[in-house]
Amino acid sequence: MLKVNSLAGFTGQRPTSIASLNVALASNGSSASASSETQSAGNAIDGSWFPNTSHYWQSSPGDPSTLEIDFGKDRTFDRIVLVHMENDYTNNSVVPDASSTGSFYVAKDYTVDYWDGASWVNIPECTETGNNHVLRDNSFAAVTGSKIRIVITDSFEHRGYMTEVEVWGH
Numbered sequence: 001m002l003k004v005n006s007l008a009g010f011t012g013q014r015p016t017s018i019a020s021l022n023v024a025l026a027s028n029g030s031s032a033s034a035s036s037e038t039q040s041a042g043n044a045i046d047g048s049w050f051p052n053t054s055h056y057w058q059s060s061p062g063d064p065s066t067l068e069i070d071f072g073k074d075r076t077f078d079r080i081v082l083v084h085m086e087n088d089y090t091n092n093s094v095v096p097d098a099s100s101t102g103s104f105y106v107a108k109d110y111t112v113d114y115w116d117g118a119s120w121v122n123i124p125e126c127t128e129t130g131n132n133h134v135l136r137d138n139s140f141a142a143v144t145g146s147k148i149r150i151v152i153t154d155s156f157e158h159r160g161y162m163t164e165v166e167v168w169g170h
C-alpha cells in the first residue's frame, strides 16, 4: 500500500522551490524575437549576464524597440529579472547587483507585458519610468501566459539593449 502521508513535508502541492525554473531560457524551450536585431534577440535568453562577446540583444537605432520572448506554451511565473546592458560591457568580472547603475545602454522607460492568450497584459511591478539600474529583479502575483514582451520607449542611446531576461516559474 502506498502511504503518501508518510512522506515528510508532502502537502499535496508541488513546492514552488522545486518547480521554479528560468522558463525564458532558450535551453528550456523559449525563443526570442525583436522589432530589429543588430545583435540577436536570442542573446538575451542564452543564460549569460555578461554582454562581452555578443551575449546581448541590440536593436537598430531609434526608439521604440521591442523584445519578445515566446515560451512555446503556457507558463505560470511570478518573477522577472532584467539584466540591462552595463556601461563597461567588456567587463566580465563584475556581476550586476541592486546597486549597479548605467548611463549609456540601460533602458529608461519601458513596459513589461505578458500574453494571456487574448491580449497583452501589463505587469506594473516590472515596468519602469526613468530607470538607470542595470539589474531589475521584480516579483509579483503569479500570472499565466505563453510569452512576454519588453517595449522600450526611451533609452539613453535611443536603441534597445538587453543582456539577459529571466522569467521564473514553471
Ligand SMILES: [Ca+2]
Pocket (backbone or CB within 6 Å): 043, 044, 045, 046, 047, 048, 049, 050, 055, 056, 163, 164
Ligand atoms: Ca545574455
